[in-house]
Amino acid sequence: MAPGRSGQSFKHRLRRGHPMRPVMTRQLARLDRADPDEIRRFQERRLRMLIRISARFSPFYRDWFSEQRVDPRDIRSLDDLAVLPLLTKRDLIDSPEQFCVYPRAGMWAARSSGTSGQPVTAYRTPGSSVYELAVLERQWGWFGVPRGARRVILRGSDFAAAGGPPVKLVPGANHLLVSSFALTGDNVDQIDEAIRAFEPHAIEGWPSSIAVLASMFRDRGLRCPLGAIITSSEVMSPGQRALMREVFEGPVVDHYGQTERVAMAGGCEAGGYHVFDDYAIVELLPVDGRSDRREIVGTSLHNWGFPLFRYRTGDEVVDVSTKGPCPCGRHFRLLGEIDGRIEDSFTAADGRTLPLPATVVDDLTGLREAQIVQLAPGNFEVRVVPGKDYDGAATAEQVRRNVDWLFGRGQQVTLRVVSSLSGSSGGKVKSSYVASSSEVEGR
Structure with a gap:
């Protein structure tokens, strides 16, 4: 097992053998062909339950409802969501534990640098993982892929x-x-x-x-x-x-999600790309200066131990609100093209292709931002912006260990502390990229 990585076989067994899995599967099958009113009732019922347990047990929301003098019982419908604050990645970087409803010992941590180079930590309950698998298996079933x-x-x-x-x-x-x-x-x-x-x-x-x-x-x-x-x-x-x-x-069966598990969407057999409205409540908020774009803001409906309401994913999508119903007949909303995670493929010292190289920095802790840059094949630089619990020696050791384990021994890697990250793409800082020749020469 790699350092810092949990055993996947245990999670597989847990997801397959969870006692609620058959119930979840039947519920999702019913919602697959539900009308918009039934889907909305399901969302609002879950929202009310999540709000109440969060207001009681989550330190963040308990303090927020008290300070704002908002009665959680007043949040009953999708229209009432606007009362709640918008969350950002910074909230999870600074204090993810403040959102926990369940003890952390009963959940597992999920970490990722995502598209922004900002390492976030979220927590998942076993039930939320089982629910996610059931949602995905339903989508795969649209293409004839059997369960299991x-x-x-x-x-x-x-x-x-x-x-x-x-x-x-x-x-x-x-x-x-x-x-x-x-x-x-x-x-x-x-x-x-x-x-x-x-x-x-x-x-x-x-x-x-x-x-x-x-x-x-x-x-x-x-x-x-x-x-x-x-x-x-x-x-x-x-x-x-x-x-x-x-x-x-x-056929290519694509789905969209994120470490925080606040939204999911995916393709259908008729060519549409749907929000899975029984997985999360998704708001599409306007993007400044882009009339045709919307930011995906999600509210999870399944992770009872770590509820996140109105979480800004930072991912943008083409607005297709004027598009008609999907030929597949489902009433899940349609999405346009999503601007998600786009990374350069790296090259190891021995010439191997290294896809999605940001996995090297996904499990680093004590940082506000992290990024890995390829200076040349087999030569990498990890750039970090320290956070409140930064430990330089521990970070350098973890970086070396991750590069050796994932990329293979024989790579050159240096750790560089910076005040901010570079390498933007469309206004976003990339969590990994291949440096241009001019950047390498200017170092």
Whole structure:
């Protein structure tokens, strides 16, 4: 197990065997074809319950309701949400524990730098994880993927970084893990043999990782027909989508989410991209200077131990409010194109492609911002803006450990303390990027 990373097999067993999973699945199946009024009643019923437990047990909300002299019983409908304050990533950077309703020992921490380079920590209950899986399995079912489907997973998977095999079977989970950090020509035959022996229904993971594997297969003249290509965590390019379809042949089933789990959306079989309104209440707020854009603001409806209301994700979406109903017949709202996580692929010292490299800084603590920059293949700089609990020596040690574990030994990495991060894209600071030649020369 990598340092600082929890055992995934335990979580898989917990999600599969949770006693509420059948109830959640039936409820979500009913809401899948519900009319707008029924969906709204469900949202408001959950909202009222979450507000009441938060006002009583969450230190942040208990103090807020008391200081503002707002009676939590007065928040009963979606229209009443506007009474509550907008939360930002800064709230979770400074004091995530203040939002906890349950003891932290009964939840697990989720950390990510997301799209902004601002490391956030959120907490998840086992029930919220089970609910999320049920929501995703419902979406996959729209494309004919059965519940409990055998899936090849390419989502980081650091087990191979210490020199182990590039694939790993997760007992009882119907998962074959393929390490995103071991996609090399030397491993392609072993990966191909393992996938064919596994006989998966679908492949799931980061688009950049799946595209790298698809490119390797195509170069060898290999095809691997599957029922679906399940993607998330990144915005994929048209070229990546076409390559994955060419090699794996199934439909691309994409979904959008974030570490804080305050909103989820995904594609349907008719080509629409829907908000999952039974997962969260999503507000689309205007973006200054962009009449066609909206910011996604989410209120979770499933994470009872760590409720977040009106959380600003920082992600923007094309406004399609004037678009008609989706041909699929569902009444979940439609979204346009989402500006999500876009990162450059890095290159290791030995020439391997390293997709989604910001995973190196995802678990760093005591920071306000963090970013990893590639100066040259195999040469990286981690830039950090210290927070209130910053420990320079511990951070440097964790960075070195993460780079060795995820990218492989033999990489150069330096830690640099800065007052702010650079490398913006469309007004956002990227959590990872490849430095331009002019930037490298000017250092």
